[in-house]
Amino acid sequence: MDLETAKERAGPREFSPADDLPEEYRKAATRMIEFHANSEIMGAYLERPFIRQAPSIDRKLAFSAKVQDEIGHGQLLYRAAESLGVKTREEMLDDLANGDGKFLNCFHYPMESWVETPMIAFFVDGAAMRRQATLRRTSWEPYAHAMDKVCFEEGFHVKHGEDILAELMSGSKKEQQLTQEAFEEWWPRIIQFFGPTDDKSTHHDFAASVGLKQQSNDQLRNAFLDQYIPKARKYGLEIPDEPRIRERDDGTYEVEEDDLDWDEFFTIAKNDYEPGLDQINGRKAAQEAVQWVRDTIEGDASAAGGHAPQAAD
Amino acid sequence: MIWEVFRQEKTGQYHTHCGNVHASDREMAKQFAAIQHGRRKPTNSLWVVPREEIGEIDSEDVAFGGTTDKSYRWATAYNTTGRDASEVVESEDEQATAERQRGDD
Numbered sequence: 370m371d372l373e374t375a376k377e378r379a380g381p382r383e384f385s386p387a388d389d390l391p392e393e394y395r396k397a398a399t400r401m402i403e404f405h406a407n408s409e410i411m412g413a414y415l416e417r418p419f420i421r422q423a424p425s426i427d428r429k430l431a432f433s434a435k436v437q438d439e440i441g442h443g444q445l446l447y448r449a450a451e452s453l454g455v456k457t458r459e460e461m462l463d464d465l466a467n468g469d470g471k472f473l474n475c476f477h478y479p480m481e482s483w484v485e486t487p488m489i490a491f492f493v494d495g496a497a498m499r500r501q502a503t504l505r506r507t508s509w510e511p512y513a514h515a516m517d518k519v520c521f522e523e524g525f526h527v528k529h530g531e532d533i534l535a536e537l538m539s540g541s542k543k544e545q546q547l548t549q550e551a552f553e554e555w556w557p558r559i560i561q562f563f564g565p566t567d568d569k570s571t572h573h574d575f576a577a578s579v580g581l582k583q584q585s586n587d588q589l590r591n592a593f594l595d596q597y598i599p600k601a602r603k604y605g606l607e608i609p610d611e612p613r614i615r616e617r618d619d620g621t622y623e624v625e626e627d628d629l630d631w632d633e634f635f636t637i638a639k640n641d642y643e644p645g646l647d648q649i650n651g652r653k654a655a656q657e658a659v660q661w662v663r664d665t666i667e668g669d670a671s672a673a674g675g676h677a678p679q680a681a682d
Numbered sequence: 683m684i685w686e687v688f689r690q691e692k693t694g695q696y697h698t699h700c701g702n703v704h705a706s707d708r709e710m711a712k713q714f715a716a717i718q719h720g721r722r723k724p725t726n727s728l729w730v731v732p733r734e735e736i737g738e739i740d741s742e743d744v745a746f747g748g749t750t751d752k753s754y755r756w757a758t759a760y761n762t763t764g765r766d767a768s769e770v771v772e773s774e775d776e777q778a779t780a781e782r783q784r785g786d787d
């Protein structure tokens with residue numbers, strides 16, 4: 370199939386591994402799905418320490434279930450990416466370990482305290498879910514099928530994250546204050562989750578023209594703000610003064626893009642952001658620590674024989 | 683030789699199991715599947731798989747999920763306030779349906 374035909378045919382779940390697709394399509398789809406898969410994995414690693422730090426048994430159970438889900442999402446997505454025939458899962462995982470694999474801006478920032486958890490589990494999962502819901506209509510069928518299962522599970526993540534936020538914001542004055550501070554720190558990053566404005570986005574036009582992407586960065590960001598600003602306010606969070614957000618006459622919102630730190634964003638996008646390197650190297654160390662498990666499963670027992678078994682953490 | 687047949691009704695949907703056919707090889711299996719399973723019901727694509735290539739594990743071999751209380755895993759377990767995003771509502775509905783179906787047996 371040539372590119373023109375692919376563009377003409379492009380529709381929800383239109384293309385499957387049975388189709389002979391142009392290289393441009395397969396490469397763009399691989400880049401997009403690999404980024405998504407990497408983000409699931411890096412998000413899981415960011416949240417994993419909070420299984421131990423959870424303040425109650427209920428939170429611990431829910432957090433470990435959520436982290437398990439995210440690793441599963443990564444696995445589903447590597448399969449969907451691999452089925453394009455451009456890159457193998459091993460190559461993608463190795464790229465992620467050696468710092469070449471790209472992933473979401475939010476997962477490059479260290480997360481230290483429990484009050485930060487709803488920033489990821491409510492707001493970032495909420496933002497991700499908004500985007501993922503639209504991707505159930507992407508043109509690469511294996512990707513759309515992965516989104517069916519991911520969206521089924523994500524509702525729990527968002528509601529659980531919201532429940533933590535509600536608990537913190539009805540706790541002591543101190544808790545409320547710390548949560549507000551965490552919110553102020555994370556808010557600009559959360560808004561940047563959706564990437565640069567449409568006119569600065571390099572990959573959007575092509576991905577949209579072949580049906581891979583269903584909505585533009587701006588559409589997604591605005592839909593997110595419409596839903597989540599009222600939620601944040603409801604729990605007593607104050608929206609920071611910057612970035613400036615204008616409320617339009619019809620009740621929707623618009624962000625002053627120049628108030629956001631795009632230098633930092635693009636440094637992160639290149640995996641050059643210093644504080645984020647710990648995230649990348651931490652996962653690399655975990656991957657290496659359990660190499661003996663993979664060797665054993667693959668039947669190369671001699672390779673594992675020389676090492677004392679280690680755990681990933 | 684027995685071949686299991688999976689039918690997809692429309693582009694983008696899942697291939698679901700719909701029966702099986704006798705055939706001596708893959709080509710014949712595809713022909714028979716098309717005749718037996720692709721004629722009455724709307725069909726976009728069929729898969730044929732040799733039965734002996736299918737691995738099975740059932741509820742006698744292993745306890746599948748859903749037998750212990752893991753309510754913390756369900757969106758429905760969390761009572762939050764305010765209107766939820768439509769995709770969150772949709773996920774919660776799908777989960778509630780799955781939960782009801784588990785309760786049926």
Ligand SMILES: [Fe+2]
Pocket residue numbers: 409438439442519
């Ligand atoms: Fe996920």
Ligand SMILES: [Fe+2]
Pocket residue numbers: 439494523526
């Ligand atoms: Fe999630």
